[in-house]
Amino acid sequence: MKRALTTVLVLLATLVAPAAHAAGVPTAREQLDWLVDASGRVPVSDTEIREHVAAVLLDAAGGPAGVNAALTGLGRLEVTRVVSETTAQVQAAVRGTDDYLLDLHVDQAGLVDGLRATPDAPVPATWQELDAQLAALGSRVSFGASEIMPNGRCRDVHGVHDDVQRPLGSGFKLYVLGALGKAVAQHRMSWTDQLAVREDWKSLPSGDLQNQPAGTRLPLTTYADKMISISDNTATDHLVHHLGRAAVERQVTAFGNQRPQANVPFLTTKAMFELKATAQYPARADAYLALPRWARPAAVAGLERLPLTGLTGWTEPRKIDQIEWFGSPDDICRAFSGLRGLGQPEIGHALSINDGGLRLDRAAFPEVWFKGGSEPGVLTLNYLARTADGRVFVASVMVSDPVTALNEGVVAARGIAVAKGAMALMAGA
Numbered sequence: 001m002k003r004a005l006t007t008v009l010v011l012l013a014t015l016v017a018p019a020a021h022a023a024g025v026p027t028a029r030e031q032l033d034w035l036v037d038a039s040g041r042v043p044v045s046d047t048e049i050r051e052h053v054a055a056v057l058l059d060a061a062g063g064p065a066g067v068n069a070a071l072t073g074l075g076r077l078e079v080t081r082v083v084s085e086t087t088a089q090v091q092a093a094v095r096g097t098d099d100y101l102l103d104l105h106v107d108q109a110g111l112v113d114g115l116r117a118t119p120d121a122p123v124p125a126t127w128q129e130l131d132a133q134l135a136a137l138g139s140r141v142s143f144g145a146s147e148i149m150p151n152g153r154c155r156d157v158h159g160v161h162d163d164v165q166r167p168l169g170s171g172f173k174l175y176v177l178g179a180l181g182k183a184v185a186q187h188r189m190s191w192t193d194q195l196a197v198r199e200d201w202k203s204l205p206s207g208d209l210q211n212q213p214a215g216t217r218l219p220l221t222t223y224a225d226k227m228i229s230i231s232d233n234t235a236t237d238h239l240v241h242h243l244g245r246a247a248v249e250r251q252v253t254a255f256g257n258q259r260p261q262a263n264v265p266f267l268t269t270k271a272m273f274e275l276k277a278t279a280q281y282p283a284r285a286d287a288y289l290a291l292p293r294w295a296r297p298a299a300v301a302g303l304e305r306l307p308l309t310g311l312t313g314w315t316e317p318r319k320i321d322q323i324e325w326f327g328s329p330d331d332i333c334r335a336f337s338g339l340r341g342l343g344q345p346e347i348g349h350a351l352s353i354n355d356g357g358l359r360l361d362r363a364a365f366p367e368v369w370f371k372g373g374s375e376p377g378v379l380t381l382n383y384l385a386r387t388a389d390g391r392v393f394v395a396s397v398m399v400s401d402p403v404t405a406l407n408e409g410v411v412a413a414r415g416i417a418v419a420k421g422a423m424a425l426m427a428g429a
Contacts, residue, residue, distance in 0.1 A: 025110030026052075028090040032079070032104050035112070039077040039096065043068045054106075054113035059208035060230045065313060066205065073409035074100065074117065093120050098410045118357040118413070124421035127158050133418050134160055137411060140400045142166050144329025145422040148384075148392040152341050154333040157393075157426050162329040165259055166398040169373025170206075170231045171380045172263070172325030174335045177224060177350065179243045179251040181342040189243075191221045191346045197234075201241050202308060203270040204277070207232025221346050228371055229353035233269035240268050245297075256334035262326040265297040274303040276318045276375075277311040289322055317377025317402050324378070329396035336369065336384045336394050351384070357416045358383055360423060372412075376405040381415045385423050393426045395419040 026034075034052050038044045046064040053067060061067050075096030083091040089105045094117075105114035124130035134141050144162035146154045156162065183189040194217040202210045209223075209232050223239050226232035240248055245266050253260040275285045288299055327335070339347050348367070356370030369384035381397045397415040399406060 025108070026106065027087045027110070028104050028106045029082075029085055031106055031110070031112050032090050032092060032102070035071075035104065035115075036077045036079060036094070039071045039074060042071045044071070052112055054109070054111035056208070057113050057115060059211060060206060062205040062313075069313075070115075073097065073407065075409065077102075089114075096409070097407055098413050100409070100413060116357060117409070118359060118416060123417050123424065125425075127425060130158070130418055130421050130425070131160060133414055133421075134397075137397075137399050137414060138401060140166070140402075142329050142396075142398040143418065144333060144394070144396045145426055146330070146333040146394045147426060148333065148337045148340065148394060152337045154330065154337055154394070156330070158422065159329065162396075163258065165262065165326045165328045165331065166380070166400050167320045167324035167375075167378045168327050168398075169324075169375055169378045169380050170236075171327065171332065171371055171373040171382055173227050173231065173236055173373075174332070174339065174371050174382070175252050175255060175257075175263075175266075175325075176236055176239050176243070176248055177228060177347060178255055178335065178339055178342070179248045180220065180224060180239055181339065181344050181347050182251060182254070183243060183247065184344060184346075185342055189220065191219065191224075191344075193220050194218065195220055195223060195238060195242055198238070198241075200305070201234070201238050201270075203233035203237045203268070204273055204308070204311060205233065206230060207234055209234040209238075221349075224346060224350045225353060228350040231373070237268040237270055240266070255331075255338040257327055257331045259326065264293070265300045267300060267323070267325065268304055270308065271300045271303040272323065273308075273311050274306055275323055276314060279310060279312075281314070281318060285319055285323060289319070315376055316405050318375075320375065320377045320400060320402050324375075329394075329398060332382045332396040333394040336382075340384075340392070356381060356383060357412075358385070358420055358423070360385055360420065364388055364427065365423065374406075374408060377401045377403075379406055379408055379411050379415065381412065381419055383419050383423070387427050391427070393423055395422040395426075 049064040049067050077094045077096045080093045080095050091103050094100050094102050099120040100117040101120040103116040107113040124133055134143050142164045143160040145158040146156055149155055197212045197214055197216040199214040207230055223235040226235040249264055249266045252263050351369035355368045356372055365385045367386040372381045379399045383395045386392045399411050
């Protein structure tokens, strides 16, 4: 959700298939060498970053500032081994703030257009090991491992505070996707409907839709795909406005969120930025929180009418327990179940584009869904995986700290390992 990188360990831009690589342009290994060198002298200048990173990845990361934030999270890197290498793509084990497996891809111009870091660490093989890894993430952790039964009910398999709600970051976009799916199911909208980009509905990155000129018409499938796969904030806000805020709020309840009123009024990302990314923080946020509940919807609408100027990123937690979107691992399982129950291929497509670094064996798990989210002090990783024999599992990791910013690289790496271990444990049960 935040303007900087959503999480350095989640796919930043979709890794593309290898293409013909022209002679004389940088190879993937050369760009890896640059990345390693740059990690030791952050912040790297905007000019230098643009000389090495493709526009598609810059947009997904939130510009040069997002790339610098990612490098900061990864720490000063050292290559410990090269796993595989072609001119266009390299996979290497690196050591920084933690041990990572880094995938780097370059386009035909030799610019980095895909970057993904996943944990290069042991995946827990028992629930006891998993619990120990969760405990290392801090005191404010919620985790749930569940199976979605044929009747749609979520059966708890293993949990740690799995019914305790945490701030979701961009995990809230599952509810927007659900509201869109319901509108289609009720024949009020179609996935092929064209929606025009509006200047007054634009938000800040992550994402790239904010770069499209107003009036550009795109199908609702494109908005959904961008909202989920690259956590596009402008796509999200367009869908919230198009559906109507009340429809999204109803979907939070319909999907069984145990405390739906915590998400009323349902914030757009622009409203969130106007409360937290402004020079008027914390005064504006405090004034908003001082309002009675009945007055907040009008206040949010007013925030959404403000010009999208003068906003900057932030690095420390800002009222994450008061101004955010909220849910628990149990709530996420019910949301995933509700999305599956809508039976619409477009929903599965949007959620399958980015596997969130889980890298499950696709022979054993032919379908994987992912939606994560973050802002300073918040990180959530939410996965659904269907086994080859038709069982459906959900793993959700939620970590938050209202005082100190998380080291997103380390927390995400360990969270991915926990989720991967949970999927294997449930499948083997």
